[in-house]
Amino acid sequence: MLVAFSVAPSGGDNTDASVHDAVAAAVEVVRRSGLPHRTDSMFTTIEGDWDEVFAVVKEATDVVGEFGPRVALVLKADIRPGYTGEIDGKLERLEKALDARGGD
Numbered sequence: 001m002l003v004a005f006s007v008a009p010s011g012g013d014n015t016d017a018s019v020h021d022a023v024a025a026a027v028e029v030v031r032r033s034g035l036p037h038r039t040d041s042m043f044t045t046i047e048g049d050w051d052e053v054f055a056v057v058k059e060a061t062d063v064v065g066e067f068g069p070r071v072a073l074v075l076k077a078d079i080r081p082g083y084t085g086e087i088d089g090k091l092e093r094l095e096k097a098l099d100a101r102g103g104d
Helices: 020-033 050-067 086-101
Strands: 002-010 037-039 044-047 070-078
Touching: 002 020, 002 050, 002 086, 020 037, 020 044, 020 050, 044 050, 044 086, 050 070
Parallel strands: none
Antiparallel strands: 002 044, 002 070, 037 044
């Protein structure tokens, strides 16, 4: 399973609109998990089985909760039993398709 998620604090009296410290704390949780992962400017994607992936999402959400009284969590999951290595495999297939089309 692949899960892309974004988690951020909201509310409170913090006038700084940036959430980078909270996001950094969440990404540290993901990195410590040992699961395959990739972080970009909008989401962190992790790969594993249901229980291990959602345990990491829960821990990351809990850590972000320390930065404010409310937490926003966005999830998108690709649940495909029997498949592993899809965090890279999907991108490899995309690049191959683009190459076949003459894309850059």
